[in-house]
Amino acid sequence: MKIYKYNNKNNLYDDVLKLYINEINNNPKINLGLATGSTPIPLYERLINSYKEGKVSFKDVTGINLDEYIGISRDHFQSYYNFMYNQLFKHIDINLENTYIPKDEKSIEEFQGILNTHKIDLQLLGIGSNGHIGFNEPGSSFESNTHVVLLDEKTRTDNQRFFNSLDEVPTHAVTMGIKDILEAKMIVVIATGDNKSDAVSKMVDGEVTESLPASVLQKHPNVHLFIDKDAGKLLKGEYKYED
Ligand code: PGA
Numbered sequence: 001m002k003i004y005k006y007n008n009k010n011n012l013y014d015d016v017l018k019l020y021i022n023e024i025n026n027n028p029k030i031n032l033g034l035a036t037g038s039t040p041i042p043l044y045e046r047l048i049n050s051y052k053e054g055k056v057s058f059k060d061v062t063g064i065n066l067d068e069y070i071g072i073s074r075d076h077f078q079s080y081y082n083f084m085y086n087q088l089f090k091h092i093d094i095n096l097e098n099t100y101i102p103k104d105e106k107s108i109e110e111f112q113g114i115l116n117t118h119k120i121d122l123q124l125l126g127i128g129s130n131g132h133i134g135f136n137e138p139g140s141s142f143e144s145n146t147h148v149v150l151l152d153e154k155t156r157t158d159n160q161r162f163f164n165s166l167d168e169v170p171t172h173a174v175t176m177g178i179k180d181i182l183e184a185k186m187i188v189v190i191a192t193g194d195n196k197s198d199a200v201s202k203m204v205d206g207e208v209t210e211s212l213p214a215s216v217l218q219k220h221p222n223v224h225l226f227i228d229k230d231a232g233k234l235l236k237g238e239y240k241y242e243d
Contacts, residue, residue: 144177
């Protein structure tokens with residue numbers, strides 16, 4: 001795992017942007033594994049600006065999302081379908097027919113088929129404060145493919161900020177499995193903020209265990225972890241700070 005630690009969050013996202021522009025321009029038909037939540041937003045804003053400045057095109061890019069809530073419709077303001085459209089897709093030249101987001105339990109087979117025919121070149125991941133990746137909660141099998149999960153209460157309370165109340169946060173979701181995530185050729189993980197520091201330290205320095213799903217990333221040969229100083233404050237190693 002390559003670790004890049006930043007004092008300044010803007011510089012962190014600027015460097016992730018450079019990596020993305022490079023990868024997309026080197027492979028315009030790239031299959032991008034996409035994520036939702038707060039973490040990707042500054043990257044998506046930068047990608048939109050770069051597209052508007054003519055530095056990158058998504059014309060031939062395929063986007064495959066990690067996960068989706070179950071129990072809210074696609075037009076609900078907090079569905080990940082809606083999130084992707086509003087935070088990224090509607091602002092760029094991606095062909096919506098080349099975007100795939102899991103939908104519900106009935107869509108699992110179809111979504112798994114997409115994963116089996118579209119190898120992800122570059123997977124973006126945030127990390128939950130409980131160490132989840134996608135919605136693979138603690139205890140998820142490392143051998144899992146796309147499946148339905150019961151959301152951890154920690155995840156529901158973390159995500160309550162996006163809803164009007166905890167009651168409105170869905171209890172279930174559908175997610176790409178850990179086995180699927182590990183199939184990606186390259187993985188970029190971004191973590192910022194103090195509330196991620198415990199999960200980040202267990203992911204990097206802890207034992208590889210299904211009770212901390214992100215720890216499995218220690219086994220992947222091409223993971224790039226971008227963290228700010230708050231998220232990285234419990235790491236054991238000495239890391240040079242980028243600005
Ligand atoms: P966040 O979520 O980016 O909203 O903190 C990350 C995650 O749960 O994977």
